[in-house]
Amino acid sequence: MSSSQQPFRLAVIGSGPAGVYAADTLLRNKQVKNGELEVSIDLLDRLPAPFGLIRYGVAPDHPRIKGIITALHRILGRGDIRFLGDVEFGTDLTLEDLRRHYDAVIFATGALKDAELAVPGIELAGSHGAADFVAWYDGNPDYPRSWELDAEQVAVIGNGNVALDVARVLSKGADELLRTEIPANVYAGLQAAATTDVHVFGRRGPAQTKFSPLEARELAHPQGLQVVMDPRDLEQITEAEWEAIRADKRTDQLVQIFAGWLEEQQRREAAGEEPTDREGGPVHRRLHMHFWHRPVEVLGEDGQVTGMRFERTRLDPEGNVEGTGEMVDYDLGAVYRAVGYHGSELPGVPYDARRGVITNAAGRVTGADGAVIPGLYANGWIKRGPVGLIGATKSDALETIASLVEDIESGALASAVERDGDAILRLLEDRDVPYTTWDGWMALDEHEKALGAAALDADGEPRTRIKVVEREEMVRVSRDAVHQPSPA
Template identity: 85%
Template sequence: MSSSQQPFRLAVIGSGPAGVYAAETLLRSKQVKNGDLEVSIDLVDRMPTPFGLIRYGVAPDHPRIKGIITALHRILGRGDIRFLGDVEFGTDLTAEELRAHYDAVIFATGALQDADLDIPGIELAGSHGAADFVAWYDGNPDYPRTWELDAESVAVIGNGNVALDVSRVLSKSADELLRTEIPANVHEGLQAANTTDVHVFGRRGPAQTKFSPLEARELAHPQGLQVVMDPRDLEQITEAEWETIKADKRTDQVVRNFSGWLEEQQRREAAGEEPTDKHGGPVSRRLHMHFWHRPVEVLGEDGRVTGMRFERTRLDTEGRVEGTGEFVDYELGAVYRAVGYHGSELPGIPYDAKRGVIHNVAGRVTDTEGTVVPGLYANGWIKRGPVGLIGATKSDAIETIASLLEDIESGTLTPAPERDEDSILRLLEDKGVPFTTWDGWMALDEHEKALGAAAVDADDEPRARVKVVEREEMVRVAREGMSTPANA
């Protein structure tokens, strides 16, 4: 560092969990806590709002959202991390400009693109990436305000958290989602939807899903919904596999949900009874759970989806999935692939296109030959790929910050020439970038809560929040609530 009187300047690109936990890990390091290192951290995000994937990549009725948002809000609300929103890396600020104002930069931009599903017909109209649908119903300002929901029968390919979220939103009534923060255009779109049957397909069996017991139970909660099971999917589980299932509490609870739904379904069929939803009411929609199905081809006519072909699968003697040679077709009007995410390339940053990650070693960005690029680091999904939950992101942050601290202590980082905290604000304003701050987010937060208080849900109760969708409106509300010098 050029001057012991100035703090170490760090920019973190991305304000989701990976970005926030990277900043928090540095602030909680013994070097900072002992007073041996003074730091100044800016959290930069392309959205006018903080929280990244938690605000724009998870279903609004997801049971764990509120807890994560509360934790992130508490960290950013302390005031020792500065938030700069509506600033896009590569467009509003380049890597060279960042290194001119910060001693180091951590990229925590996540992975928001859909992973490819390389089968014939996947390009047909009516075939969608689940991430795009999630962005629509979460009110991402960079996506269209409408979504085609004409199909009566739709497929969701995948057995992970995203597939679960998409299936739940498609199978719930629009009015039930009024209890959440969904925008008005999303409620209107879902209310006009023709969807009656949602089919969820997984390559493996019921024991290999990524669902938590709570999330599995909640699949059956929506009013008017019946969960439909195929007896073959559970009959295919061997006695040895049942013993393995019973030995794992989480897996046992999840599979018992499935077997319980099947038993009730078969009891009603044997008694000649009409199906009901979990609450005893009439059924207007069905959620079909299909296991042991490998996607083979999306079928279509005149350029549009009309169905899908699958091969039945099983586990071989070593527990690997293999095809059985039995193929089955389903009539469908739309397909959503939820087979994983893929990270996006950042301008000027070494990128592994196959894995969708920034080239790095222990969080240090490297070129394609493995040589470390001084001052650049990565954390979260853009570092390791889109696997793991919050716990893995925290572990990532510990590793990345350990590398950063080693480089600070060894003196290998070149200090930035423009290290005044306000210099980056002046640069943004000189470039005409209408950035937002934490004060601005607090103003927008209150604005969205006020919109909710003025609206009502299906039970005529005030809503907790109504999310603003238009970027211009978000920036306007946030800028009006910002203190100087940010809006000077």
């Protein structure tokens, strides 16, 4: 396609890293950069604000990860990708609509649901998916404004990044989180929380955890928090396992952090000293790290969580986890499962329910028979499953865009019927869809920063931002500030 022809029109569904990097990768393709292929890209999202999982799936006290928004903001701020928010695929726009207005569609909708934990009692009241809790404390407008936090003893099942985020938020005092962008309703909920003890359970040992030494250290930082270790969890590591641990720098650093916590705990106990937080202050909450625990059953009474049963585990000679037959019960008032994410099915798009992904080959969407469906592509977690971080998402985008460009060159794609770029806007307006734009996001961004500047954190300093939660308010601020007329 020469630059004198109509631009190639691409719709990307999802404005998180997978969607943004897919769009940016196409724009960086040498054919596009050399002017051999002109493209027009619309980035659509069901939420009024962009950035997907980075805005609504990362703990607010993780500025290092939140910094990814800066990179995404820089890409979208260039002006060569059009953002259309508050537009839900399958409701506001159908697959047929997209095929009429675009030459190709890339689905980058991520994985938003909690993976299942198939144990008896998981359905009891007080048993929650971690993803739902994360969406609440991150102010996702599609989730309830309140969260029940009346349990003193709480379990978090999992040893990944999400489990750590949930455990840290539950363990921190609400005033500490005022330094972040948490919404007012989340601050109020956490301030009133009855939580005194958070228990983190993992099936494997300290050396097999999925988080980094830095993330482990962050667990012990909250004011008024004591980290509690079980001596058995380190004692059952064999000498051969210790040799393997010492041979890997990251693993050795991680396990030494746990060993240091245990050593300090035992020193204080032997000296008859009262426990303190990491700064020597009084303890208000405890974070218990439990390794070698396989979930067996959530215990309950009258439909409510009252505890949980685990089986102690160990590594077999091949390094796999096996049960020991020893059962351990814990009294608990709430359970959060953080055992992974699962992608959601999209209307009219082939889907593998077992893996929670769109069926695809190198990013090309395929049907039940394995045949490629021309013009449809996938990227990110909805393409490969919820594993890997930003680096993997960028690699995904390279593969998906390579497939797309190959299909463009081969003439395998049917052209859109409606090639006017503003036609999709007229369609949304005709359907009374109050879509938002990049200029609208810039207005909302400034509005949230202004809310923060007018409030103070626990140290009496202005806050950097207070996130708006209500969808209607997000849309109002986004649309009013750029003088968009409401759809007739």
